[in-house]
Amino acid sequence: MSIRVIPLGGLGEFGLNTMVIEAGAERVVMDCGVMFPDPTIGVDYVIPDFRYLLAPDRKISALLITHGHEDHIGAVPFLIEQKPMDIISTPFTLALLKKKFTDLEMPIPEMTEVKPGGRVRIGSIEAEFIAVNHSIPDACAIALHTPFGTIINSGDFKIDQSEYKGERISTERFKELGKKETLLLMSDSTNIEVPGNTPSENTLIASFDEIFKPAKGRIFVGLFASHIRRIQEFVDLAVRYHRKIAFLGRSLTENLALAVELGYISLPTTLIVPPEKISRVKENEIMILATGTQGERGAALPAIAAGENPYVKVSEGDILVHSARIIPGNELSTGHMFDGFYKQGAKVIESSDKLIHISGHGGQEDQKLLINLIKPKYFIPIHGNYRLLAKHADLAKDAGVPEQHIFVMENGDCLEIKNDKALVTKLLKIEKNFVEGGIHEGISGALIRTRRQLARGGVVIVVIIKEESTASIVTGPHIICKGVTDSEDLIEEMKNVASDSLSATTHEFSDPHDEIRVAIRRLLEKRISKRPLVVPIILEV
Incomplete structure (x- = not known):
């Protein structure tokens, strides 16, 4: 029996935080977030690749949520709609989720409330919610006490000893866990380039x-x-x-x-x-x-x-x-x-003029303190682009974690800990899923690529009508440009290129659409350094 850690999102990127933990017969998911996309591609959300979780024979014991920000809860309805499971989290986080399900006109699923400092049993695992400081109420780290050792996900955090409504980070509990051997710590890398502690x-x-x-x-x-x-x-x-x-x-x-x-x-x-x-x-x-x-x-x-x-x-x-x-x-x-x-x-x-905003993420000294309190055997930096993960790995090494026990992973990797050994392998090919409109409105990666091309380069539509029997041009080429050029001379040049390309199609295996597409893109790249989407339309009469 072993422990397996499989990130489906949140590594090498900001957003999509979704981590699968398998401990013996139990399988839990920690967080399930969205990413907000480039607005030019016209979609509302990017959600994690759930294919691994959706396998019919793959039972999921629970979904545990560290806190209520969208990059940690935004994709929950998309997963629950396809695979119902108990959602376990703190009161404010669950209140946000209930509102989300209600707004989507979905039934509120099974939920288990745990206050910061509380514990809940999930089969052979006991999940402990440990209070941390972040920019939202009820934020917690989650410690999974398994038969094979304790795994801690820091969630998003900073170390601020000031209280708010009777809550503050439970550094005492982290210190207690450090007196025993914690098998694995996964920790937030967002502010790993920021020296010192994040202020109160x-x-x-x-x-x-x-x-x-x-x-x-x-x-x-x-x-x-x-x-x-x-x-x-x-x-x-x-x-x-x-x-x-x-x-x-x-x-x-x-x-x-x-x-x-x-x-x-x-x-x-x-x-x-x-x-x-x-x-x-x-x-x-x-x-x-x-x-x-x-x-x-x-x-x-x-x-x-x-x-x-x-x-x-x-x-x-x-x-x-x-x-x-x-x-x-x-x-x-x-x-x-x-x-x-x-x-x-x-x-x-602005915050550059005066101290009017403080981050909810810990700086370098916060991260070192957490590592020193917990003293993990193994360490995975999470929540950040690859550069930040690599820098966090360096900091963990400086804080005393052996280099061979630190794993900078990518989404779809699998860390397996078995018989006192740990090994990372590539398990899954992860693809982003794009959602437009309602919860059911997923769209393909090919469509997203087309939208990106339109946003960057515009579109040229070429319309030609030709005589079927003689292949001679009856009318056209007509050029419709959107977001490419207003130059009448360049449009006229595109017409000539399209005519020449059609005439140059000499054998039955040639595709005149491809000939026109390639010729116009070459022309525009040479003249104005653009590679638009070119759509030839050839009608025969």
């Missing part, structure tokens, strides 16, 4: 005070909808500086309602102003919390920046506090949003 959330309060105290106009705050502790900090500021609060953004209002219901936030109802009544409150007596920190189209903050929000307009002297990280790739959209605020007379405060 409490260090933000002084910066916020410095912004709020002199403010004379409205204060707009952009933040992630799931960061309940940060929302509580702004609620406390509203009380301290005698401001009302308006909340804009569906995800923000929904998460807030769940947090209030479960007791994760204290929000006096007298502070709340409905969006439609914002204009009735004096500018120096209101704060507006909104989603859309990445400049996402249709979100609240970008709409305000564009002057398109029906409830509030930016005025001279207003302030935007952008209390969130700009995710790589979103610099243009956030920059455009900031420009919109500036043009309307507001001041924008």
